Amino acid sequence: MRGPIITLEGVQKYYGEYHALRGIDAEIGQGEFFSLLGPSGCGKTTLLRAIAGFEDISGGRILLDGRDMDGVPPNRRPTNMVFQSYAIFPHLSVAENVGFGLRKSPMSGAEKKTAVGEALEMVGLGGYGGRAAHALSGGQRQRVALARALILKPKVLLLDEPLSALDKKMREQMQTELRRLQRQVGITFILVTHDQEEALIMSDRIAVMFEGGIAQLAPPQDLYRRPASRKVGEFIGMMNFLPARLIEAGNPSVEVEVPGLGRAILEPDQCPMGTGGEISIGLRPESMTLLFDGQNAERVAQGVVEERTYYGDMTYYDIRLDGAPNIVQVSMRNMPGRRVLDRGDRADLAWDARAMVLFC
Amino acid sequence: MRGLKVYAITYLVFLYAPIILLPLFAFNDGTIIAFPLQGFTLDWFVELARTEALHDATVNSIFIAVTTAILATCFGLFAARAGNRHSFPGKGGILGFVMLPLVLPEIIVAVSLLVAMLQVGLSPSIWTVIAGHVLICTPFSIAILNGSFANMDKSLEEAAVDLGETPVSTFRLVTLPLVMPGIVASLLICFTISLDEFIIAFFLSGNEPTLPVYLWGQLRFPGRLPVIMALGTILVILSILLLVTAEYFRRRGLRRAGLEDTGGFL
Amino acid sequence: MSQTARLRRAFRTDSGKGLTLVAPPFIYALVMLAAPLGTILLFSFWTQDFLTIDRTFTLDNYREALSDPLYSELLFRSLRIAGAVTVVTVLLAFPIAYFVSFHVRPDRKSLWLFLITIPFWTSYLIRVFLWRVILAFDGPVNGTLMGLGIIDEPLSWILYNANAVIITLAHAFAPFAILPIFVSLEKIDRSLLEAARDLGESRVATFFRVTLPLAMPGVLAAILIVFIPTIGDYVTPRLVGGSGGTMIANMIQTQFMRLNNAPMGATLAVIAMLSVTVISLLLVFVTRRWTRGR
Ligand SMILES: Nc1ncnc2c1ncn2[C@@H]1O[C@H](COP(=O)(O)OP(=O)(O)OP(=O)(O)O)[C@@H](O)[C@H]1O
Numbered sequence A: 001m002r003g004p005i006i007t008l009e010g011v012q013k014y015y016g017e018y019h020a021l022r023g024i025d026a027e028i029g030q031g032e033f034f035s036l037l038g039p040s041g042c043g044k045t046t047l048l049r050a051i052a053g054f055e056d057i058s059g060g061r062i063l064l065d066g067r068d069m070d071g072v073p074p075n076r077r078p079t080n081m082v083f084q085s086y087a088i089f090p091h092l093s094v095a096e097n098v099g100f101g102l103r104k105s106p107m108s109g110a111e112k113k114t115a116v117g118e119a120l121e122m123v124g125l126g127g128y129g130g131r132a133a134h135a136l137s138g139g140q141r142q143r144v145a146l147a148r149a150l151i152l153k154p155k156v157l158l159l160d161e162p163l164s165a166l167d168k169k170m171r172e173q174m175q176t177e178l179r180r181l182q183r184q185v186g187i188t189f190i191l192v193t194h195d196q197e198e199a200l201i202m203s204d205r206i207a208v209m210f211e212g213g214i215a216q217l218a219p220p221q222d223l224y225r226r227p228a229s230r231k232v233g234e235f236i237g238m239m240n241f242l243p244a245r246l247i248e249a250g251n252p253s254v255e256v257e258v259p260g261l262g263r264a265i266l267e268p269d270q271c272p273m274g275t276g277g278e279i280s281i282g283l284r285p286e287s288m289t290l291l292f293d294g295q296n297a298e299r300v301a302q303g304v305v306e307e308r309t310y311y312g313d314m315t316y317y318d319i320r321l322d323g324a325p326n327i328v329q330v331s332m333r334n335m336p337g338r339r340v341l342d343r344g345d346r347a348d349l350a351w352d353a354r355a356m357v358l359f360c
Numbered sequence B: 001m002r003g004l005k006v007y008a009i010t011y012l013v014f015l016y017a018p019i020i021l022l023p024l025f026a027f028n029d030g031t032i033i034a035f036p037l038q039g040f041t042l043d044w045f046v047e048l049a050r051t052e053a054l055h056d057a058t059v060n061s062i063f064i065a066v067t068t069a070i071l072a073t074c075f076g077l078f079a080a081r082a083g084n085r086h087s088f089p090g091k092g093g094i095l096g097f098v099m100l101p102l103v104l105p106e107i108i109v110a111v112s113l114l115v116a117m118l119q120v121g122l123s124p125s126i127w128t129v130i131a132g133h134v135l136i137c138t139p140f141s142i143a144i145l146n147g148s149f150a151n152m153d154k155s156l157e158e159a160a161v162d163l164g165e166t167p168v169s170t171f172r173l174v175t176l177p178l179v180m181p182g183i184v185a186s187l188l189i190c191f192t193i194s195l196d197e198f199i200i201a202f203f204l205s206g207n208e209p210t211l212p213v214y215l216w217g218q219l220r221f222p223g224r225l226p227v228i229m230a231l232g233t234i235l236v237i238l239s240i241l242l243l244v245t246a247e248y249f250r251r252r253g254l255r256r257a258g259l260e261d262t263g264g265f266l
Numbered sequence C: 001m002s003q004t005a006r007l008r009r010a011f012r013t014d015s016g017k018g019l020t021l022v023a024p025p026f027i028y029a030l031v032m033l034a035a036p037l038g039t040i041l042l043f044s045f046w047t048q049d050f051l052t053i054d055r056t057f058t059l060d061n062y063r064e065a066l067s068d069p070l071y072s073e074l075l076f077r078s079l080r081i082a083g084a085v086t087v088v089t090v091l092l093a094f095p096i097a098y099f100v101s102f103h104v105r106p107d108r109k110s111l112w113l114f115l116i117t118i119p120f121w122t123s124y125l126i127r128v129f130l131w132r133v134i135l136a137f138d139g140p141v142n143g144t145l146m147g148l149g150i151i152d153e154p155l156s157w158i159l160y161n162a163n164a165v166i167i168t169l170a171h172a173f174a175p176f177a178i179l180p181i182f183v184s185l186e187k188i189d190r191s192l193l194e195a196a197r198d199l200g201e202s203r204v205a206t207f208f209r210v211t212l213p214l215a216m217p218g219v220l221a222a223i224l225i226v227f228i229p230t231i232g233d234y235v236t237p238r239l240v241g242g243s244g245g246t247m248i249a250n251m252i253q254t255q256f257m258r259l260n261n262a263p264m265g266a267t268l269a270v271i272a273m274l275s276v277t278v279i280s281l282l283l284v285f286v287t288r289r290w291t292r293g294r
């Protein structure tokens, strides 16, 4: 991460009594693809609009390229936005939409025309300039909105759920394209989304938000592998949570006993040990494997298949562990010749302590 | 469903009965307004052209209607924008109060304005009629413009500001073109209402009668009735033209905003 | 400086901008509506002798208005006529609204609405006057009926009485009744009706158990929008009402313009307004109860 382009310092927002942003701290780097991820109503849009200047914040500071943005109206901020509804001006043509922000620029008419053409080319709409804006499809509108914002070469591009109105196919295509575009122009993108997969695919870093606060800010791999809390783990991907008992709290390693699985030595990065409170561990379905005839592993647990769910590429098993009330979910890739267990079959499963996350 | 359709058509006949009679008598070569018809004549229209008092009344009416349309549409723009784009304390009450003349019997509006004006020493004139007409036209303007603003995605204006326009230039470049059809429709509707309004003008016009007030005076003279039929025919044709134009603009507005047509005015 | 800065900040907020925007129409309505209505109310407590106004507070006008049979008769007749007009108009309008909403092709609907609204925008005076022609002794209604041999002599009960007022006003307020009912019918999710049929209800029962209750807000709006202004109608009673069809508005006008008794006119106006308000509120209340109760 090169130097920060945006610094958020304790950003607060009240809508009347309602506390929509509860002290947001973050630094967003130059050229970074940054995502705000969280469930509906957690304040993602509010934060994005505060950065754009559409919402006055009630406390804290927003620095853009080192400049305090307090009192700077949206038209004077070096940010541009792609709106969720795209906000394509229906009374203007595609080219007029894309060139909308160039009205006051010192460029000559011909230069503007070239710039518009290039911007349209960049988003794959070369030759569409003369079309009426209201006759475009959803995907095309989205591209026009992108071209219209990028043509102004903002320091930061803000995108509010830009893909949520598209169908699945189109959405997947635009995800790759957005990423490519971002690398090409090198502008910082801040993407708001409630789709965790989308955030994982596209982002350099993700801020997971709950109820007006950032619960974790990390690159996708870290977020997935080491969620900072149960809530984050639950929100991103699937995760098994099992109650655990502390055997020995050392530094840096901790020994825990997980009923049904056994003992494990972990090196947690968050829990200050010796708390004595309730602890649990998290384990992703794919970090356990079922063992078939004769396979062996270092750590093995036994149980009974309670449920089997077929997903095409994967099969998920719910397994009730012997000697414990816990059910764990295990995913197995479907491969030719691999056995499939039925409900009620006994299963051996191998697990890896390195994939365990400790929550307390 | 056949029955319903027959009913609907009968109902339309009921609605149009008076209007259909109008031209019949306007071109009828007889001085009494009754059947059977006598024959074709254009005399009544010729006589219209010769009546001085009528011309004065027409000029008064048009001046009042134009001024009313402009003022009421300005108020309508302010109120509709405030109602659709902002939240403020007492919003429901304030907007409800501004819309009140829509449901108040006109006679009440008329007498209370008359009394209040005499109280502060104003005498009835064209301007007092305008004051009353603006009051009753503003709610119609608000209703029409509410539709225009509600149909317009709020983020369009934000997008313009985001792309570097000031609030003022945003209004000029984005808001105005998009609500323009609504503004035109509002102007036309207010013009039509004011042109046709009788009670308020009757109480407040003093010795500067409007067209309806003049008409009212003439209704007492049976001999003048054919001329009034001719005048009525012209007025009806004018109203229909205005309405068709207003409707055309309203639909164009919808089409520009890329929306489905969901019904008429109000 | 902090004063002005704070003021400037207050104008920049959302509610500041909103208030600034509504201020012109709101102040206008205050000056042109609230103040005059207040004046009328004041006047109703005063008395007038020829051209001089006695400003001592008194309830005499109200006492007189409520005890003199001339006034109370007029008031009740106005309420009765307005009520009849409302019932007739809404009953006639509902099938039309229903027809346009349910049986007209979607792309034709706005044409129908347009056709329905056009007559309403043509000169009110002339329309009312033409009803006098239509309903006259030698008018087309009597002419047609006699020509068809249905009646032997012209009907006399259709002009210069309350019936004529009702017919004429039912015509004048037709679009006001049709539009709100149409809007509420349009809003009904068509799958609700299918669900009712699916659950075993007949067409008719579906209409009464689903369509009508859901259209009730529109019907209520139609009732109010017809009832309130008809109470104060002046032109129709004068032109087609004869002596048996005069209404309160005519008396108000007489008090102001002919008898120079503005306080009495004001009192009658206040009483008319009050009764309209009370009846409207009652109607709203009853309808709410009725629709909630199911
Ligand atoms: N103008 C407003 N007035 C009052 N409350 C608001 C306003 N705008 C947003 N809120 C509230 O603030 C909270 C956060 O809203 P925000 O739009 O930021 O959520 P979000 O994370 O973008 O959700 P979504 O995924 O549904 O878009 C919500 O509970 C919302 O109801």
Ligand SMILES: [Mg+2]
Residues within 6 Å of the ligand: A044, A045, A046
């Ligand atoms: Mg949002």
